Amino acid sequence: MSPKFLILLSVLLSGVAQVCLKQGLNRVRVRGRGQWRRICASLVSEGFVWLWGLCFVVATSLWLIGLQSVDLSYAYPLVSLGYVLVSVLAMIFFKEKVHRERWLAILVICAGVVLIAGS
């Protein structure tokens, strides 16, 4: 696989990881006393949290391997692609309403990341 593909895959997996974590956290229900112990117990027993960990480890490994042969200035703007992906996934899976202002804000951030990476 080409290093550029590895970087892209890593960015996409990082986004998927965040969706898994959010889903895992959504399923954690906490009431009343002894919250911390219960939170830890339910986090550890939640499959989606483990899926997040797996995606995170694989994505980080791919990122490190890809970065050995790709410039950081090329790789970083691709990270902002992840913001768009995550927003789309959040619309689909969590019924989040992403308004026009929010898309505009995400585009502005993408532009800023491209500027930083090119400097």
Added chain:
Amino acid sequence: MEIDDQVTETVSTRLPYAFSSVSTRSRGVGFAFLPHWKIAFVAAAVMVVCGHLLIKAGLSAIAPSVAGASIGERLAHIGSQQFVLLGLGIYGLGTLCWMAALAQTELSLLYPLTSMNYILIAFFSALLFHESISPRRATGIAVVALGMVLLTRSQRTKAI
């Protein structure tokens, strides 16, 4: 609403967290004892960046791995550096703060906000390693900051 009040009462009497008096309505039932998501998010960003900087400093301080060393040997070599371990620990704490923030707010709002890490990295690099910030990079940082302000405003206009 009943559950909301019950949780708030339990929390404010049992866990004297600084921000537990904030209304639980916008933050989801059952998470009233967590710090407000903005606080948790900023703490996470600072910790993750500090963790990265410490890991980087630790990696620069040790000799490169011997060529032909196995993955286990390489990891043991890297893991023997104190700064690397400290950095990893702080990074882990930052991840917990990130979870605390993510549990309370929308993913499409929070994930793009992690671009704050670029700003923090540039700031700390200039401060600690005396790296110069080019005009183009300064512009990029300003544009990212503008985007973040727009993002948080997009949250304010919307009732959760």
